[in-house]
Structures are given as C-alpha cells and as structure tokens.
Amino acid sequence: MKTILHFLLDFLFPPSCPVCKAHSSENGVLCAPCWDKFNWIGDPKCASCGYPFPANLDLGLRPLCPTCATGKNVVDFLRAACVYDDASKDVMLPFKHAAALKYKNLMSRAMINSLRELKTETGDLKSEKSNVNLVVPVPLSYRRLWKRGYNQAALLARPIAKHFGVPVDVDSVLRKHRADMGHKNAKERRANIRGVFNVRRPENIKGKTILLVDDVMTTGATLYELRRVLKRAGAKKVYAVVFCRTVRAI
Numbered sequence: 001m002k003t004i005l006h007f008l009l010d011f012l013f014p015p016s017c018p019v020c021k022a023h024s025s026e027n028g029v030l031c032a033p034c035w036d037k038f039n040w041i042g043d044p045k046c047a048s049c050g051y052p053f054p055a056n057l058d059l060g061l062r063p064l065c066p067t068c069a070t071g072k073n074v075v076d077f078l079r080a081a082c083v084y085d086d087a088s089k090d091v092m093l094p095f096k097h098a099a100a101l102k103y104k105n106l107m108s109r110a111m112i113n114s115l116r117e118l119k120t121e122t123g124d125l126k127s128e129k130s131n132v133n134l135v136v137p138v139p140l141s142y143r144r145l146w147k148r149g150y151n152q153a154a155l156l157a158r159p160i161a162k163h164f165g166v167p168v169d170v171d172s173v174l175r176k177h178r179a180d181m182g183h184k185n186a187k188e189r190r191a192n193i194r195g196v197f198n199v200r201r202p203e204n205i206k207g208k209t210i211l212l213v214d215d216v217m218t219t220g221a222t223l224y225e226l227r228r229v230l231k232r233a234g235a236k237k238v239y240a241v242v243f244c245r246t247v248r249a250i
C-alpha cells in the first residue's frame with residue numbers, strides 16, 4: 001500500500017521508464033510499450049534449459065528440447081528472462097559498456113521471475129526454500145574489470161542472491177584474460193574458453209548447489225566451461241540464470 005509520502009514523492013519525482021523515460025508505474029519498471037518490445041520467454045519451454053518452443057507445440061507436462069533430452073545441457077538447469085534481440089540489446093549494450101546501472105533492477109527482477117520453477121524442476125519440493133546454496137556471477141578477468149570498473153554479472157547477482165537468502169561468491173573463481181572471441185561458432189568458442197577459469201577456493205564450492213549469473217548467453221560456451229570446472233571442484237549441481245539468451249532454430 002502506498003503511503004502519503006510515496007504519493008508526494010511520485011508527484012515531485014514522477015517514476016519513469018528506464019528505457020524511454022516515459023511515465024511508468026514505479027521507478028525502474030518498464031512502461032507498457034517498452035515491455036511489449038521484449039521477447040519475454042514464457043511457456044511452452046524446455047523444462048531443463050528454458051529453450052522457448054513455438055506456442056502451438058504440445059509436448060506434455062515436462063517438455064525437453066533435443067539437446068537436454070540427450071543429456072547435453074549446458075548446465076543442470078537454465079533460465080533466461082528474454083530472447084537476445086534488438087529490444088534486449090538496447091538494454092544490454094549500455095549496461096555492459098557504460099555505467100547504465102539504472103537497468104539493474106529491471107533485469108534482476110525479470111531474472112528472479114524466470115526462476116519460478118527452480119524449486120519444482122530441481123526436485124527440492126520438501127523444502128520451502130530453493131536448494132541453491134551459493135550465487136556465483138560469471139567472473140571477468142582483472143583486465144576487463146579494471147577497464148570497466150564493475151562486473152555487470154556481480155551487480156545482477158546481488159539482488160538474486162538476496163531473493164534466495166544465500167551468499168554471493170566473487171572470490172572463489174578467477175578468470176584469465178583472453179582476447180575477445182568475436183563471432184566464432186559454438187565449437188570455436190568452447191575451444192577458446194577452455195581452461196580460462198580457475199577455482200582458487202574449492203573449499204567454498206565443494207558439495208554446493210551453485211547458481212551462476214550472467215547478463216547474456218550466446219553459444220553457452222562460458223557457462224558450459226564454468227560448470228565443468230565447478231563440478232571438478234566438487235560442486236553438487238550447477239544452475240544458471242541470464243537476462244537474455246540467443247535462440248537458434250533446433
């Protein structure tokens with residue numbers, strides 16, 4: 001319920017849409033036309049990796065995409081709030097390359113919303129809480145971090161970890177600097193990223209169910225490699241959530 005103070009603040013500083021600056025219901029919340037531009041991922045989708053299926057496809061209660069059906073999933077459970085396209089690019093690119101931190105709340109809220117089925121899908125129905133123990137933002141190399149001044153994945157990870165009531169870990173995994181991957185295909189990206197991460201505190205990882213956080217997923221090579229090193233360090237399960245993902249025809 002809004003208090004008189006809230007009404008007064010709304011009157012003095014009207015809430016605006018973070019994308020187009022038009023009037024919005026609440027600060028940091030998209031106006032309806034901007035909301036409609038996004039390709040939000042709903043049902044039907046792959047129960048494991050969240051790959052969106054065409055609306056008319058009826059694959060039963062727990063549909064799996066061909067990749068997950070053959071056990072080749074990038075991580076044990078994956079969700080994305082929306083598809084990486086022109087609309088999400090407008091939010092993503094300034095977020096990555098300048099201090100457009102005004103999008104942080106919008107993105108993290110959408111990501112939390114996309115994790116609704118985390119509990120049912122990962123089999124922890126007895127507990128009221130999710131079975132995630134630790135949130136790990138996809139690390140940046142020191143060189144990138146120095147240049148950018150912040151890790152956008154870490155900014156998103158904080159409100160998500162708060163939602164689950166678990167800590168954020170930005171120290172246990174390091175990333176070596178490696179030249180930009182450009183427009184390489186999935187196979188080349190996987191080869192290029194192999195060995196780039198190093199778990200320097202395996203004691204923080206061992207036995208944990210970890211939720212990785214990143215802003216965008218393209219080929220999935222980064223998340224795949226992180227899962228590999230985290231599992232080798234003893235992680236029980238590795239899940240991931242991104243704001244947007246590319247969706248290729250399968």
Ligand SMILES: [Zn+2]
Nearest residue numbers: 017020031034
């Ligand atoms: Zn707008």
Ligand SMILES: [Zn+2]
Nearest residue numbers: 046049065068
């Ligand atoms: Zn899938």
